[in-house]
Amino acid sequence: MNDITRPENPDSRCGFVAIVGRPNVGKSTLLNHILGQKLSITSRKPQTTRHQVLGIKTVDSVQAIYVDTPGMHEEEPRAINRYMNKAATSALIDVDVVVFVVDQLAWTTADEMVLEKLSRLTCPVILAVNKVDKLEKRESLLPHLDMLSKKREFTEIIPLSALKETNLEPLEEAVGRYLPESIHFYPDDQITDRSERFLASEIVREKITRQLGAELPYSVAVEVEEFKREGKTLHISALILVEREGQKKIIIGDKGERMRRIGQEARTDMERLFDSKIMLRLWVKVKRGWADNDRALKSLGMNDL
Numbered sequence: 001m002n003d004i005t006r007p008e009n010p011d012s013r014c015g016f017v018a019i020v021g022r023p024n025v026g027k028s029t030l031l032n033h034i035l036g037q038k039l040s041i042t043s044r045k046p047q048t049t050r051h052q053v054l055g056i057k058t059v060d061s062v063q064a065i066y067v068d069t070p071g072m073h074e075e076e077p078r079a080i081n082r083y084m085n086k087a088a089t090s091a092l093i094d095v096d097v098v099v100f101v102v103d104q105l106a107w108t109t110a111d112e113m114v115l116e117k118l119s120r121l122t123c124p125v126i127l128a129v130n131k132v133d134k135l136e137k138r139e140s141l142l143p144h145l146d147m148l149s150k151k152r153e154f155t156e157i158i159p160l161s162a163l164k165e166t167n168l169e170p171l172e173e174a175v176g177r178y179l180p181e182s183i184h185f186y187p188d189d190q191i192t193d194r195s196e197r198f199l200a201s202e203i204v205r206e207k208i209t210r211q212l213g214a215e216l217p218y219s220v221a222v223e224v225e226e227f228k229r230e231g232k233t234l235h236i237s238a239l240i241l242v243e244r245e246g247q248k249k250i251i252i253g254d255k256g257e258r259m260r261r262i263g264q265e266a267r268t269d270m271e272r273l274f275d276s277k278i279m280l281r282l283w284v285k286v287k288r289g290w291a292d293n294d295r296a297l298k299s300l301g302m303n304d305l
């Protein structure tokens with residue numbers, strides 16, 4: 001039988017790598033620092049990632065296709081949380097390698113739940129012990145790693161810091177070793193499967209999440225209505241959807257001050273990512289109950305997976 005994925009170059013390897021873990025352990029930060037590009041949004045608040053984002057990294061003959069996933073957490077009734085758990089679990093189907101991210105010395109019931117989800121997998125699971133830059137006593141790490149090594153037969157256990165880019169190379173090398181022999185699925189210079197439009201909406205959502213701290217729950221969605229290039233300038237209009245009138249006021253802020261700041265920060269990031277001059281227009285609109293409503297989620301592109 002002809003195997004269409006068999007490469008002419010026998011060193012050529014390619015495969016999918018799922019980055020999983022409970023919320024806030026640094027999965028998206030890890031992906032961004034591996035890619036050297038900010039693709040996936042991050043913040044101090046748990047449950048920042050909502051969508052599955054592919055980050056593609058090709059080094060010579062090896063192409064790793066990383067899947068950043070929403071943090072897995074206890075089942076909750078809200079449609080958006082169900083959607084996020086589903087997105088995280090479905091990322092595990094058909095992957096070649098899993099990177100399970102945990103937060104330095106912590107081991108919680110949520111980590112235990114992720115471990116349980118991984119128990120049926122037969123592919124290699126690499127444990128990434130992230131945020132070691134925060135360790136107060138380095139010697140506390142060894143006994144902890146020893147405890148973790150008993151939780152499951154991990155292919156490798158790698159302490160690292162995604163933020164400071166410490167030990168990322170050993171992680172990438174380990175990933176590369178376990179990818180199957182295959183042609184590359186994407187062009188070698190491509191870094192994501194997501195459209196520029198999608199990335200633009202995620203940048204706006206990141207700025208809102210970061211600016212608003214604990215003031216606003218996760219009831220914000222962003223829809224890009226216009227994404228048009230005119231010469232060297234990109235014209236982008238985005239609609240910010242909230243659930244209540246009060247949330248709209250919070251986002252706009254005193255005399256529009258907060259909205260202006262969100263816009264400025266988003267524009268700076270977009271200029272860097274798209275390498276263009278950006279004309280950004282933002283609007284806020286109340287769309288009641290969207291985070292609870294399956295249909296509203298679908299209309300925002302969060303389709304059932």
Ligand SMILES: Nc1nc2c(ncn2[C@@H]2O[C@H](COP(=O)(O)OP(=O)(O)OP(=O)(O)O)[C@@H](O)[C@H]2O)c(=O)[nH]1
Pocket residue numbers: 021022023024025026027028029030041042043044045046047048049050069070071072130131132133134160161162163164
């Ligand atoms: N000190 C330190 N902080 C980190 C490191 N990696 C991530 N963080 C911080 O941890 C927080 C969460 O990071 P994210 O990358 O958004 O975490 P996540 O796992 O993608 O979170 P969800 O998408 O919500 O599941 C952010 O404030 C990051 O800056 C690290 O290596 N060291």
Ligand SMILES: [Mg+2]
Pocket residue numbers: 027028029040041042048049069070071
């Ligand atoms: Mg994330």
